[in-house]
Amino acid sequence: GAVVSQHPSWVICKSGTSVKIECRSLDFQATTMFWYRQFPKQSLMLMATSNEGSKATYEQGVEKDKFLINHASLTLSTLTVTSAHPEDSSFYICSARGPGLAGGLRKSSYNEQFFGPGTRLTVL
Amino acid sequence: QKEVEQDPGPLSVPEGAIVSLNCTYSNSAFQYFMWYRQYSRKGPELLMYTYSSGNKEDGRFTAQVDKSSKYISLFIRDSQPSDSATYLCAMSVYNTDKLIFGTGTRLQVFP
Numbered sequence: 099g100a101v102v103s104q105h106p107s108w109v110i111c112k113s114g115t116s117v118k119i120e121c122r123s124l125d126f127q128a129t130t131m132f133w134y135r136q137f138p139k140q141s142l143m144l145m146a147t148s149n150e151g152s153k154a155t156y157e158q159g160v161e162k163d164k165f166l167i168n169h170a171s172l173t174l175s176t177l178t179v180t181s182a183h184p185e186d187s188s189f190y191i192c193s194a195r196g197p198g199l200a201g202g203l204r205k206s207s208y209n210e211q212f213f214g215p216g217t218r219l220t221v222l
Numbered sequence: 223q224k225e226v227e228q229d230p231g232p233l234s235v236p237e238g239a240i241v242s243l244n245c246t247y248s249n250s251a252f253q254y255f256m257w258y259r260q261y262s263r264k265g266p267e268l269l270m271y272t273y274s275s276g277n278k279e280d281g282r283f284t285a286q287v288d289k290s291s292k293y294i295s296l297f298i299r300d301s302q303p304s305d306s307a308t309y310l311c312a313m314s315v316y317n318t319d320k321l322i323f324g325t326g327t328r329l330q331v332f333p
Contacts, residue, residue, distance in 0.1 A: 102265065130319065139230065141323040142266070142310070157320075191265060195319075211321070213258075213265030 101125055102194050104214035111182055112222055119177045119217045121192030127172040128194035132211060133165075136189040148175055182221040191216040225249050228311055228324030237333050241298040245311035245324045248292065252313040252322075255287050257296045260308045260326065269309075270296070301331045 101124040111117050121131060130149050134142045146162075148154035148169035156162045164186075166178040175194075179186055193211035228245045235241055243257075254273055258266035270285040272278045272294075278285045284297040294313075298305055308326040 104265075107263075132319065139325065141224075141226070141325050142312075142321075143323075144320055147319055193265070210268050210271075211319075213267070215263060215265045 100210075100212045102128075102192065102212045102214040104192055104217050106217060107215060108218040108220075110220045110222065113183050114181055116178055116180045117182055117219060119179075119190055119192075119219075121175045121177070121194065121214050123173045123194040123212070126194075126196050126212075128175070128196065129172065130195045131169055131175040132193045132195075133167060133175075133177050134191045134193070136191065136216075142191065145177075179219065182219070184221045187219055187221045189216050189218055223248055225322050226311060226313060226324045229327055230325050232328040232330055234330045234332065235301055237301060237303060237331055239301050239331070241301050241305070241329060241331075243296040243298075243309050243311075243327050243329070245294050246292055247294070247313055247322075249313070249315070249322075250289075250292070251315045253316040254314045255285070255294050256312040256314075256321070257283075257285055258310040258312060258323075260310060262307075266310055298329075301329075303331050303333055306330045 103122045105120045133145045136142045145160045146154045146156045148167050150169050154167035169175040193213045195211045226247045256271040257269045259269050260266045272285050272287050275287050275289045282299045286295040308328045310326040311324040312321045
């Protein structure tokens, strides 16, 4: 259980185009989803947190108009990189978390995030 | 200074060796400490988490947290080739969602 998928796994696009990345929780309801970005030889950095049915909360320095996040259902969140430029080339990875201890997936005090396999975006 | 520092490796050890992976951090407010394993082209998978200081053991894995030194470790006993992966430490402040990751250490266990 607790599988998170991402689509596509990689994408190459021209500068100025928009790219949509999907993140799905396959076997649980994800009340919260997270989007991370990882540049080569750097850490995974949280970009934004989204709760189903609410607007995403963006981390400082992340442009909300450039990285559009939609979390319209309990199993799907999308990240759209608008007007992509070469500096947006990166590894984008999502994670999903269930509703909490009562409905949690593990018998633990830590409400775990489950990660997708990531999407490699290359902007030419 | 980065909030979390981790040696990127690579670390290459023979099968059966004891592996020690480490992270240091600067934010004294961190209270949850996690270790993730990431295989190539896969998402990170939670291996262990600890709350506050102390040791935690799970099979061949032991996680240690020393809050006074702001230092955490993951030990892998009897390492296997299947342990070859990138290991990421991550931390968070109590009652927040935000995980702060290290850069990851690439481990290779050769037969």
